[in-house]
Structure formats: structure tokens, C-alpha cells
Amino acid sequence: MYQTRSITNQLTFFQKVRSFDFILLVCVLIIGIISCFSMYSTDGGDLLYHSKSHAIRFFVFFLMMIVFSFFNIKFWHSTGYLFYFIVLGFLIWASLYGITASGSQRWVSLYFINLQPSELMKIAIIVCFARYYHRAQVSDVNSFKNLLFPITILIIPIALVVTQPDLGTSILIALSGLVVLWLAGLNIKYFIYSSLFFVISLPFVISFLEPYQKLRILTFFNPDKDPLGAGYQIIQSKIAIGSGGLTGKGFLKGTQSYLDFLPEKHTDFIFTLFSEEHGFTGSTFLLAIYAIMIFRILRIGSFTRSYFAKLYCFSFAAAIFIYITVNMSMVLGLLPIVGSPLPIMSYGGSSMLATMLGISIVMSAKIYNKQVIS
Amino acid sequence: MISGSDTSFKKLNTINRRMFIFSAAKIVVFSGIVARLFTLQINQNKKYLTLSDKNRLREWKLPPERGEFTDFFGNTIAGNLKVYQLHVVPEQVEDFKYLMVRLKDILDLSEKQFEKIVKKKKSQKPWETLVVSENLSWDQFSKVNFYLHELVGAKPVLSVARSYPHNENFTHVLGYVAQASPSDLANNEIIKKNHVPGLRVGKIGLEKAFENDLIGSNGIQRYEVNAYGKRINQIDFLEGKKGKNIRLTIDTEVQKLSNELLADKSGSISVMDIYTGDIIAMHSSPSFNPNLFLYGISQEDWQKIMENPLKPLINKTVAGLYSPGSTIKPLVALSALENNVISPKFKVKCTGKMEMYGQAYHCWKKKGHGYMDLRNAIKQSCDTYFYEIARKLGVDRLNKTALKFGLGEKVFGQTFIDEKKGLVPSTKWKKDNLGLGWVLGETLITGIGQGYIQTTPLQLCLMTAQLANGGYKIYPRIKAEKNQDSFEVIKSKIEIMANKKIEDEDTTISPIIKARNFLSTEKNQHKILYRNQENIKFILEAMWGSTNEVMGTSFASRFDDKKYQFAGKTGTAQVKKITERQRELELKAKDMPYEDRDHALYIAFGPYKNPRYALSIIVEHGGSGSTTAAPMAKKLFKLIIDRHEEREKVFKQNLIIS
Known part of the structure; x- marks a missing residue:
């Protein structure tokens, strides 16, 4: 901590503020505001529970993000493992004493918030891996001995999340981890081998899935088979998006959501609601904002000097990209329905916290882009 | 920097190269999503718009008003009588049991009738109208109106029913009407088209012979409904056509x-x-x-x-x-x-x-x-x-x-x-x-x-x-x-x-x-x-x-x-x-x-x-x-x-x- 402070002293407060990435900040702000309005729409045009708590969360976590941005990037480097283990601890807590809702034990109750540690793990795994590969030599990366540690680090949380059960989040954690491994220079053959192994073992994996998960996969291939049952969500989502047209039905006028045809409209299907009300124009606009955000993060990564910050930024950008893609593909009927929130847009404190935390580390990398981590 | 500048350079090279590959993939995937959005929202917009309307709009057919029979001199021999009915929408009732007991008391319903109504209620959806009584006497009607403030959810309604003012005089000529049976629906397209639950059609005599002229056409109420089928608001109302009046040659x-x-x-x-x-x-x-x-x-x-x-x-x-x-x-x-x-x-x-x-x-x-x-x-x-x-x-x-x-x-x-x-x-x-x-x-x-x-x-x-x-x-x-x-x-x-x-x-x-x-x-x-x-x-x-x-x-x-x-x-x-x-x-x-x-x-x-x-x-x-x-x-x-x-x-x- 002492070291951190000494380096902070080298930059004045105003210098720090000036080196903020304002474009990234504005992107986050725009998405946040859009999400608040969308939440207002899900409440049927009233300031009810969802819209209020979402707005408060966004506001609080946005402030938190700005404050955390002033932390030196070295701090994140040094606490990388600690962060991971704290989140892992929460995960174990959740699996032991967690709160169960809709058949899944995902949450731990802190007195001010119900935390979903699996969401935080998406970030923690990236920080942890970035720390690990910061030191590793390229030649060492591909040695079997050096692979053991990251794989163990990855498998433990995935296993914990799968048993909650929460297939969607565990897949996203796995993808986050794999992205770091890929960027860290892991030999491409490992990916080819493991994906081959995955394909071969797929039938076995499927046989271990819960009946409802199997149904979801079947539904994805043929949603019209059971339009009122398993296929209902995806069919209604497609109807909502498709009926939005070029400019949408108008704010607060999305009949699919307003009349409750749309399931899970606060969380996973928030994009559907937005797309129904604002149409193709609105959807592409939102997509563009996300794209700019990802681009800015990549840019910050390429200008930062430390390998830790670079690896983190690239990985985080890729992870954010994956979350967005998976969510959108899902509501557009391109992927089976797995629970995956849309960053910042979806209702949910833990997801918001994790995303904001992730962005604040990026911001810190921007401010301290000259910082060298030994 | 512990590692040599050479390995460090190699490391940076790798990450930049891979990042570039990844970025290219991102552009492709994003384009894919935009293309998908385009297909759904622009190309197939019409299809999904109809599906969405089909979801939210529901039509309620109103019973058509039946044409009347007159004799040669224009006197009505089969007309439509205004009747007083009592409707209850169970969904809007706070305490259904209490209401029914009160109504039983006020209308003087027999135990059998009471059970019949309760049974009927169970077979319906809660937002569907339950007809408690099809024909209230004026006494009953005014009594219900008197106690209406206590009977939350009960609605006294004015409706029409077939009446034969000359009672038994024209029975065999005109025949009579009764609720449409499945065979009526199967044999007559026009009845099928205009059918609403409880619709009465001619069973015999001229009521049956001239059914197609007498039946008229439905009024249509179009409502916006939510996913659970509850009516949210009325969008449209089309008035039905009354059936043709038929003048007979009879004196x-x-x-x-x-x-x-x-x-x-x-x-x-x-x-x-x-x-x-x-x-x-x-x-x-x-x-x-x-x-x-x-x-x-x-x-x-x-x-x-x-x-x-x-x-x-x-x-x-x-x-x-x-x-x-x-x-x-x-x-x-x-x-x-x-x-x-x-x-x-x-x-x-x-x-x-x-x-x-x-x-x-x-x-x-x-x-x-x-x-x-x-x-x-x-x-x-x-x-x-x-x-x-x-x-x-x-x-x-x-x-x-x-x-x-x-x-x-x-x-x-x-x-x-x-x-x-x-x-x-x-x-x-x-x-x-x-x-x-x-x-x-x-x-x-x-x-x-x-x-x-x-x-x-x-x-x-x-x-x-x-x-x-x-x-x-x-x-x-x-x-x-x-x-x-x-x-x-x-x-x-x-x-x-x-x-x-x-x-x-x-x-x-x-x-x-x-x-x-x-x-x-x-x-x-x-x-x-x-x-x-x-x-x-x-x-x-x-x-x-x-x-x-x-x-x-x-x-x-x-x-x-x-x-x-x-x-x-x-x-x-x-x-x-x-x-x-x-x-x-x-x-x-x-x-x-x-x-x-x-x-x-x-x-x-x-x-x-x-x-x-x-x-x-x-x-x-x-x-x-x-x-x-x-x-x-x-x-x-x-x-x-x-x-x-x-x-x-x-x-x-x-x-x-x-």
C-alpha cells in the first residue's frame, strides 16, 4: 500500500481527472440512462420497484466506479489473487448457506445487498489470470506444469456455479477464463484439442443435464414444437423484436412487454423490450454504443505499458463482448436460452457491480498507463 | 521488468496479434447480430407485427339480434323481449361466497339453482361473465338494484330474449328457439359463423326454416388483452345487423x-x-x-x-x-x-x-x-x-x-x-x-x-x-x-x-x-x-x-x-x-x-x-x-x-x- 501511495503522489488529482477516458465514461452513462428508461418501461410507465432500485444502483455503482478509478493499477495487480479468493469464498458460502430463488442457490445475503458471487467471478477470474500471466514467459505458458494452476483456478468456480445450478453464468466464466488464456499466448493446439474433446464429450455432458436444460436446447432447434411451453419465451421475444420494425412502437408502447407476453423482461430480455420500443434504429444505436465502449477499452489496453493492464483490458473487452453477444443472440433466437444478463442494461445488482468494477480497473489502467509493474 | 526485453517483446507481439484476430471476429459477430436484427425487424416486420396483434387483440362476438315475425297485418307474433339479467364477473368480486349467499337470499334461489351457478363458475375463466339469472322479474330486478351497494361485482343487465306474445297460438307454425346444439352448428354455416355461447336458434317450424334470414350478424367488440387473457381496454366496436323481419300471410x-x-x-x-x-x-x-x-x-x-x-x-x-x-x-x-x-x-x-x-x-x-x-x-x-x-x-x-x-x-x-x-x-x-x-x-x-x-x-x-x-x-x-x-x-x-x-x-x-x-x-x-x-x-x-x-x-x-x-x-x-x-x-x-x-x-x-x-x-x-x-x-x-x-x-x- 505504501508503494501505491508513493506513485500516486507523482500525479496530481487534476492530472488524474484529465486522463480519464471520457468517451468510455459517456458510453457507460448513455447505456445506464437507456437502461433506466427501459426499466421504467418494464414497470408499465410508473416509477415502481424495479426502475427505482435500478436507477439507484446505477447511480451508486457509477460513483463507485469513478472512485475506484483513482486506485493505482498496481493495487489491482497486487490484490489479484486476493480478489479471486474472496469471491471464491463467497461462492462457497453461497453453495453452503446461499439464498435459493427459482430453484437455484446463487445469492449470499450481505445486509445491504443480496450478492451473486458468480457474477463477480466473471471479473475476478480475469484479474487473477492477468496477474498470473503478467510474470510468465512465453515459453513457460505452454508448459503442462504452468497450465495446471490456471486450469484449477478456472475449474473450481465453474464447478461451484454449475452446481448452483446456473449453467449460463458458468459458461460465461469459462469463456472469460479461456479468453485470457488465448490472449496470454496459449498454444492454439490446446484450444483445438480441448474443443475436439468437448465435441466428443458433448453427448455425455448432455446426458448429465437437467431435463429443463435439455428441453431448452431442443427448443432452440425447434421453438414451434411447444409454442406455449418451452418455446414460449423465444417465440414471444422474436415477435416483440420483429414487430418493432424500423423505428419501434415507441417508448412505453411495446405491447408485447406492456401486456406481459414477454418473459423475464427486466433481466435477460431487456434488450427485447428496448428493441420492440425503439426498433432497428434504436437497437443498432445501442449496439454501436457497446461497440464504441469495447473499442475504447481495447484502445486503453494497447496504450498501457504494463502487461498486466494490457492483458486485463483486452480480456475484459473480449468478455464484455461475449456477454453482449451471448445475450443478444439468445433473445434473437440465435443461441439457446441460457441465463445471461446484458451488461449494465439488465436488472441485477451483482452484474452491475461486476461490470462497473471491471470498468474502473480499465479506467485505472488508463490513468496509470505509464505505471510499470515489476 | 524481470524478463528480458526479447521475451517481453515476444509476449507483446503475441497478445497484439491475438487481440487483432479477436477484434476481427468481433466485427464479424456484431455484423451478424445487426443482420439478424435487420431480418427480424425490417424483412419480417409484417409477419411479426401480425403475430403481435394476434397476441394482444381479441374479439368478442356479441349475440346478433334476431329478426321478428309479424302477421299479415304487421302485428308482432314473435318478437324480442327486453329481459333483466344478473351478471357477475367473478374476477371483480372480492368475496364470491358472500356475494352468492346474499344473492341467493335476495333472489330467493333454490338450493339446486344455487349449486348450478357455483358449478358453472368453476367451469369458467375468472374474467368471463357468469350469468346468475337469465330472467329476473321486475321485483327481483328492483330488489337487486336496491341492495346493489352491498353486492360488489353483481351487474343487473338489460338483455333481449325471444318472446311469443300470442303464446300457444302460433307454436306449430313458428316453432321455437333454443340454444344451438352441436348439430345445428355442423349443419348450418351461417349459424356457425354467427355463433356465440348461449345463442338461440330455431329448432323447428318457420324459426328453423328462415333461420338464415332471421339470425342477423354479430356485433364485434375488439379488446386489447394481456398475456393472461384479461381485457385491458376496448379498441373497437362494430355494431351487428339485426336479422330480417318476416311478415307472414297469417291472420x-x-x-x-x-x-x-x-x-x-x-x-x-x-x-x-x-x-x-x-x-x-x-x-x-x-x-x-x-x-x-x-x-x-x-x-x-x-x-x-x-x-x-x-x-x-x-x-x-x-x-x-x-x-x-x-x-x-x-x-x-x-x-x-x-x-x-x-x-x-x-x-x-x-x-x-x-x-x-x-x-x-x-x-x-x-x-x-x-x-x-x-x-x-x-x-x-x-x-x-x-x-x-x-x-x-x-x-x-x-x-x-x-x-x-x-x-x-x-x-x-x-x-x-x-x-x-x-x-x-x-x-x-x-x-x-x-x-x-x-x-x-x-x-x-x-x-x-x-x-x-x-x-x-x-x-x-x-x-x-x-x-x-x-x-x-x-x-x-x-x-x-x-x-x-x-x-x-x-x-x-x-x-x-x-x-x-x-x-x-x-x-x-x-x-x-x-x-x-x-x-x-x-x-x-x-x-x-x-x-x-x-x-x-x-x-x-x-x-x-x-x-x-x-x-x-x-x-x-x-x-x-x-x-x-x-x-x-x-x-x-x-x-x-x-x-x-x-x-x-x-x-x-x-x-x-x-x-x-x-x-x-x-x-x-x-x-x-x-x-x-x-x-x-x-x-x-x-x-x-x-x-x-x-x-x-x-x-x-x-x-x-x-x-x-x-x-x-x-x-x-x-x-x-x-
């Missing part, structure tokens, strides 16, 4: 009189205009009150109707089959004259019975009539005389004449689904259906309207009308139509036809064929049914004698006033073969068990000088035609002729002068 007064005359008796009365074929009255007795069927008839009432030995459910006018008895005699006589079998001067001595191959055929007059000519035989209804001419005529020639005058064929065709054809026997018929040869004795009894021959009362009325108008075919109708020829037009057409015939007499082509050719250009051709009109005139005159001369069978029912004078023919149809012993005893009708008594029949037309109306009366087991049926005709003609002028007035008002 309510005559119909009512018919009902009164046949009170407590089983039988039928039909009255017809002999030129236009308009049905003036058509009643089958006993009748029942069709209003009972409106809300589902009670078990008790139904039992009463079902168990009545006089069979109120049968429309005897079109579905009752009777031996015509002596009422067939004018037709037998006509057939004999037309076929030149006899001349009017032909005489037979009646000794009270006639022997044929050892079998005795009795005349109704035991002592016999003595020497009879044709006119006297009709007037006094001598059976022996008709045995003799039937024998000479043969059943097949009689069959032809009878068919020509409308016997053995449905009068209305499809209008009344229960209408019967009756039967006019012939040698061929017997061979085909019974496989036996015709016996001469059967010809004899056919000549007095017994044996195989069976007719409906309406057929007898039509036969009388076609005799009375001078032998021209008419087409009976019950629905008054605007574009009808006036009686004068019809008559003049007939006269032109007759003149044409005379003009053409010297040509080689048969005048009858000529006349028919001329008439075949008309839609409803008034075909000539005679060969020589003098024969018909003779028969009509003999019928006048039967009613207006001493010794005539219905002399007791005559009118001295020329205005009302009518001509008729009595008939007494045996139901059971009389044994020799009974014949000796000369049993009176009232001494016999009811079901063995003869049917009393009467056919007549009037006024004699200038005939316009024909009627037929049948009283089942009523004894003799002259004592039971003929006096009814007297009362009927009085009323019919008194109302003639008024009828003509309305008739002329409704003419379309082209």
Missing part, C-alpha cells in the same frame, strides 16, 4: 279463433286464399306455450307436454296423416267425370250396402239412400254411389287426379322439416311397396277415402282451394312477399288462359297443351288442372247443395246470408274397422272409447258466389264431420269474410305496381 284473429275452436280437442284447421295460396290460418291442436322453452323448460312442464295423449308436439297440419273419408268424394266424382266414366245423370240405387265377391260394403246410412244421381250422392255423401263409380273408375285414374290436385306430395316442400307426403295409392304403388296385387275391394274403399289413402289437413285444404278457384294450380305460401300479383291479376291471367284455350280450339293441337305452353313462361304457373271446367263447376255446385240444401250433410251449419254462404263437404273417417255387431248396435260416438271414435273432417270454400277462401278442418276422434267439424267452419267463415276487406286493403298496400 292472427283467424289463427286465434282456430285455437279456440279446437280447445281441448286434438286436430287441425287450415285456411287458404284460393288464388294467391296465402295461408290465412294454420293451427294444430293441442298446442303448448313456446315461451316455456326459452330458458330451458322445467322437467315438470316437459313431462306434461310429453305425456299428453293428444300429442301436442306434432304439427298435425303438415305432419298428421289421416284418411280423408268422404272429403275425397268431390275429387273422386271429378275424376270420374273428367275420365268420362259417368255422366252427372248416372244413377245408382243405394240399399245401404253393396255386395262384392261375398264381402259387404256398407253405406253410412243403414236404410240406404234409394236412387241417387251424382249431385245427390255428393250432397248426401252416399257411400254406395261412390263404391260404384270408384269401381268403374279404377284406382289408377283416381290416383292421377289426386296427385294433380296436390295429394301425395309435400305442400310446402322444405319449409317444414316435419312435413309428410301422405299417400295416394295405385296398383303400381302396392306392387312396389307391399309386393301384392291390387284388390278391387280396395278401390271401393279408396273411393270413400278409406284404406291406404292418407292425407295431411293442409293437402285437403289445397285440394279444396284448387277446386274452388276453378281448377288452377296454386302455390301455397306462408311468407308474405311484396312483389306478388294481386288477386285480380291472377284471376285475369287465368281468364286469358281460358280464352286462349277457346280460340285455339279449332286448331289441331290439343288446347290443353297450348294453354300449358302459354303458362309455362310464368314462374309460378297456374297450371290448368281440369279437362273440362264444367265438371268442376258441377262439383262445386254439388258441394253448395251439401251445405245449403235440405238433406245436405252440413245443412245445419249453413248461412242464409249470401255474403257468408259457403259450400263444403263433410267427412267421417273410420279409425277402426266396425264389426257387424257394432253396426247393429248403432253405437253413438260418445259411447265408444275415445281412441276408437271416428275422425271428423270438413272441407269448404266461400263465399260461394265469389269464392276466395278454402279451409279444411280435422278433429281427431271428434265423431262425425257434420256435427263436430262443419259448425266450426261456420264460425270461421263468419270471421274470415268479415275480415276480408281489411285484408284486401293491406294486400293492395303491399303490391309493387310494375
Whole structure:
């Protein structure tokens, strides 16, 4: 901590503020505001529970993000493992004493918030891996001995999340981890081998899935088979998006959501609601904002000097990209329905916290882009 | 930096390269998502918009308002009555049990009714209207309104229901309505199209025959509903079309009189205009009150109707089959004259019975009539005389004449689904259906309207009308139509036809064929049914004698006033073969068990000088035609002729002068 402070002293407060990435900040702000309005729409045009708590969360976590941005990037480097283990601890807590809702034990109750540690793990795994590969030599990366540690680090949380059960989040954690491994220079053959192994073992994996998960996969291939049952969500989502047209039905006028045809409209299907009300124009606009955000993060990564910050930024950008893609593909009927929130847009404190935390580390990398981590 | 700058450089190289690959992939994937959005929102927008509308819009069909029936003078005989109903939407009720208990108390519902409603509630969705009572009395209605503030969720509603203001008077003509059954829906596209739960459709009679005109079309309420089917708000309201009103040719007064005359008796009365074929009255007795069927008839009432030995459910006018008895005699006589079998001067001595191959055929007059000519035989209804001419005529020639005058064929065709054809026997018929040869004795009894021959009362009325108008075919109708020829037009057409015939007499082509050719250009051709009109005139005159001369069978029912004078023919149809012993005893009708008594029949037309109306009366087991049926005709003609002028007035008002 002492070291951190000494380096902070080298930059004045105003210098720090000036080196903020304002474009990234504005992107986050725009998405946040859009999400608040969308939440207002899900409440049927009233300031009810969802819209209020979402707005408060966004506001609080946005402030938190700005404050955390002033932390030196070295701090994140040094606490990388600690962060991971704290989140892992929460995960174990959740699996032991967690709160169960809709058949899944995902949450731990802190007195001010119900935390979903699996969401935080998406970030923690990236920080942890970035720390690990910061030191590793390229030649060492591909040695079997050096692979053991990251794989163990990855498998433990995935296993914990799968048993909650929460297939969607565990897949996203796995993808986050794999992205770091890929960027860290892991030999491409490992990916080819493991994906081959995955394909071969797929039938076995499927046989271990819960009946409802199997149904979801079947539904994805043929949603019209059971339009009122398993296929209902995806069919209604497609109807909502498709009926939005070029400019949408108008704010607060999305009949699919307003009349409750749309399931899970606060969380996973928030994009559907937005797309129904604002149409193709609105959807592409939102997509563009996300794209700019990802681009800015990549840019910050390429200008930062430390390998830790670079690896983190690239990985985080890729992870954010994956979350967005998976969510959108899902509501557009391109992927089976797995629970995956849309960053910042979806209702949910833990997801918001994790995303904001992730962005604040990026911001810190921007401010301290000259910082060298030994 | 612990690692050498070389490895560090290599590391950075790797990450930058891989990041670049990844970024390229990102662009591809994002483009894919945009493309997908484009397909859904731009290309397939229409498809999904309709699907979305299908989701949120739901139509409620409102029951169509049924057309009304009026009589010839425009009086409503089947209308729509405003009724007070009590509706409850369970969803809007806080405490359903409490409400029901309160309503039970206020409406004085029986335990059974109460349970029925609770059961019904369970079978419905909570937002669907539950009809607690279909027909509240005014007392109940005002009571509910008085307590309405305590009855949250209960809605007193004004609705319409079918009503028959003349109760049992028109039952068999109009039929009745009841809830549409699955077979109604399957057999009638229009009912299916306009159907709403609880819709009442015609089950029989004209209500069924004119269903497609009467039904009207639905009003439509379009609502926006949410995913659970609850109505959110009304988007659209289309008013339905009321069904067509139908005016009948029936005169309510005559119909009512018919009902009164046949009170407590089983039988039928039909009255017809002999030129236009308009049905003036058509009643089958006993009748029942069709209003009972409106809300589902009670078990008790139904039992009463079902168990009545006089069979109120049968429309005897079109579905009752009777031996015509002596009422067939004018037709037998006509057939004999037309076929030149006899001349009017032909005489037979009646000794009270006639022997044929050892079998005795009795005349109704035991002592016999003595020497009879044709006119006297009709007037006094001598059976022996008709045995003799039937024998000479043969059943097949009689069959032809009878068919020509409308016997053995449905009068209305499809209008009344229960209408019967009756039967006019012939040698061929017997061979085909019974496989036996015709016996001469059967010809004899056919000549007095017994044996195989069976007719409906309406057929007898039509036969009388076609005799009375001078032998021209008419087409009976019950629905008054605007574009009808006036009686004068019809008559003049007939006269032109007759003149044409005379003009053409010297040509080689048969005048009858000529006349028919001329008439075949008309839609409803008034075909000539005679060969020589003098024969018909003779028969009509003999019928006048039967009613207006001493010794005539219905002399007791005559009118001295020329205005009302009518001509008729009595008939007494045996139901059971009389044994020799009974014949000796000369049993009176009232001494016999009811079901063995003869049917009393009467056919007549009037006024004699200038005939316009024909009627037929049948009283089942009523004894003799002259004592039971003929006096009814007297009362009927009085009323019919008194109302003639008024009828003509309305008739002329409704003419379309082209």
C-alpha cells in the first residue's frame, strides 16, 4: 500500500481527472440512462420497484466506479489473487448457506445487498489470470506444469456455479477464463484439442443435464414444437423484436412487454423490450454504443505499458463482448436460452457491480498507463 | 521488468496479434447480430407485427339480434323481449361466497339453482361473465338494484330474449328457439359463423326454416388483452345487423279463433286464399306455450307436454296423416267425370250396402239412400254411389287426379322439416311397396277415402282451394312477399288462359297443351288442372247443395246470408274397422272409447258466389264431420269474410305496381 501511495503522489488529482477516458465514461452513462428508461418501461410507465432500485444502483455503482478509478493499477495487480479468493469464498458460502430463488442457490445475503458471487467471478477470474500471466514467459505458458494452476483456478468456480445450478453464468466464466488464456499466448493446439474433446464429450455432458436444460436446447432447434411451453419465451421475444420494425412502437408502447407476453423482461430480455420500443434504429444505436465502449477499452489496453493492464483490458473487452453477444443472440433466437444478463442494461445488482468494477480497473489502467509493474 | 526485453517483446507481439484476430471476429459477430436484427425487424416486420396483434387483440362476438315475425297485418307474433339479467364477473368480486349467499337470499334461489351457478363458475375463466339469472322479474330486478351497494361485482343487465306474445297460438307454425346444439352448428354455416355461447336458434317450424334470414350478424367488440387473457381496454366496436323481419300471410284473429275452436280437442284447421295460396290460418291442436322453452323448460312442464295423449308436439297440419273419408268424394266424382266414366245423370240405387265377391260394403246410412244421381250422392255423401263409380273408375285414374290436385306430395316442400307426403295409392304403388296385387275391394274403399289413402289437413285444404278457384294450380305460401300479383291479376291471367284455350280450339293441337305452353313462361304457373271446367263447376255446385240444401250433410251449419254462404263437404273417417255387431248396435260416438271414435273432417270454400277462401278442418276422434267439424267452419267463415276487406286493403298496400 505504501508503494501505491508513493506513485500516486507523482500525479496530481487534476492530472488524474484529465486522463480519464471520457468517451468510455459517456458510453457507460448513455447505456445506464437507456437502461433506466427501459426499466421504467418494464414497470408499465410508473416509477415502481424495479426502475427505482435500478436507477439507484446505477447511480451508486457509477460513483463507485469513478472512485475506484483513482486506485493505482498496481493495487489491482497486487490484490489479484486476493480478489479471486474472496469471491471464491463467497461462492462457497453461497453453495453452503446461499439464498435459493427459482430453484437455484446463487445469492449470499450481505445486509445491504443480496450478492451473486458468480457474477463477480466473471471479473475476478480475469484479474487473477492477468496477474498470473503478467510474470510468465512465453515459453513457460505452454508448459503442462504452468497450465495446471490456471486450469484449477478456472475449474473450481465453474464447478461451484454449475452446481448452483446456473449453467449460463458458468459458461460465461469459462469463456472469460479461456479468453485470457488465448490472449496470454496459449498454444492454439490446446484450444483445438480441448474443443475436439468437448465435441466428443458433448453427448455425455448432455446426458448429465437437467431435463429443463435439455428441453431448452431442443427448443432452440425447434421453438414451434411447444409454442406455449418451452418455446414460449423465444417465440414471444422474436415477435416483440420483429414487430418493432424500423423505428419501434415507441417508448412505453411495446405491447408485447406492456401486456406481459414477454418473459423475464427486466433481466435477460431487456434488450427485447428496448428493441420492440425503439426498433432497428434504436437497437443498432445501442449496439454501436457497446461497440464504441469495447473499442475504447481495447484502445486503453494497447496504450498501457504494463502487461498486466494490457492483458486485463483486452480480456475484459473480449468478455464484455461475449456477454453482449451471448445475450443478444439468445433473445434473437440465435443461441439457446441460457441465463445471461446484458451488461449494465439488465436488472441485477451483482452484474452491475461486476461490470462497473471491471470498468474502473480499465479506467485505472488508463490513468496509470505509464505505471510499470515489476 | 524481470524478463528480458526479447521475451517481453515476444509476449507483446503475441497478445497484439491475438487481440487483432479477436477484434476481427468481433466485427464479424456484431455484423451478424445487426443482420439478424435487420431480418427480424425490417424483412419480417409484417409477419411479426401480425403475430403481435394476434397476441394482444381479441374479439368478442356479441349475440346478433334476431329478426321478428309479424302477421299479415304487421302485428308482432314473435318478437324480442327486453329481459333483466344478473351478471357477475367473478374476477371483480372480492368475496364470491358472500356475494352468492346474499344473492341467493335476495333472489330467493333454490338450493339446486344455487349449486348450478357455483358449478358453472368453476367451469369458467375468472374474467368471463357468469350469468346468475337469465330472467329476473321486475321485483327481483328492483330488489337487486336496491341492495346493489352491498353486492360488489353483481351487474343487473338489460338483455333481449325471444318472446311469443300470442303464446300457444302460433307454436306449430313458428316453432321455437333454443340454444344451438352441436348439430345445428355442423349443419348450418351461417349459424356457425354467427355463433356465440348461449345463442338461440330455431329448432323447428318457420324459426328453423328462415333461420338464415332471421339470425342477423354479430356485433364485434375488439379488446386489447394481456398475456393472461384479461381485457385491458376496448379498441373497437362494430355494431351487428339485426336479422330480417318476416311478415307472414297469417291472420292472427283467424289463427286465434282456430285455437279456440279446437280447445281441448286434438286436430287441425287450415285456411287458404284460393288464388294467391296465402295461408290465412294454420293451427294444430293441442298446442303448448313456446315461451316455456326459452330458458330451458322445467322437467315438470316437459313431462306434461310429453305425456299428453293428444300429442301436442306434432304439427298435425303438415305432419298428421289421416284418411280423408268422404272429403275425397268431390275429387273422386271429378275424376270420374273428367275420365268420362259417368255422366252427372248416372244413377245408382243405394240399399245401404253393396255386395262384392261375398264381402259387404256398407253405406253410412243403414236404410240406404234409394236412387241417387251424382249431385245427390255428393250432397248426401252416399257411400254406395261412390263404391260404384270408384269401381268403374279404377284406382289408377283416381290416383292421377289426386296427385294433380296436390295429394301425395309435400305442400310446402322444405319449409317444414316435419312435413309428410301422405299417400295416394295405385296398383303400381302396392306392387312396389307391399309386393301384392291390387284388390278391387280396395278401390271401393279408396273411393270413400278409406284404406291406404292418407292425407295431411293442409293437402285437403289445397285440394279444396284448387277446386274452388276453378281448377288452377296454386302455390301455397306462408311468407308474405311484396312483389306478388294481386288477386285480380291472377284471376285475369287465368281468364286469358281460358280464352286462349277457346280460340285455339279449332286448331289441331290439343288446347290443353297450348294453354300449358302459354303458362309455362310464368314462374309460378297456374297450371290448368281440369279437362273440362264444367265438371268442376258441377262439383262445386254439388258441394253448395251439401251445405245449403235440405238433406245436405252440413245443412245445419249453413248461412242464409249470401255474403257468408259457403259450400263444403263433410267427412267421417273410420279409425277402426266396425264389426257387424257394432253396426247393429248403432253405437253413438260418445259411447265408444275415445281412441276408437271416428275422425271428423270438413272441407269448404266461400263465399260461394265469389269464392276466395278454402279451409279444411280435422278433429281427431271428434265423431262425425257434420256435427263436430262443419259448425266450426261456420264460425270461421263468419270471421274470415268479415275480415276480408281489411285484408284486401293491406294486400293492395303491399303490391309493387310494375
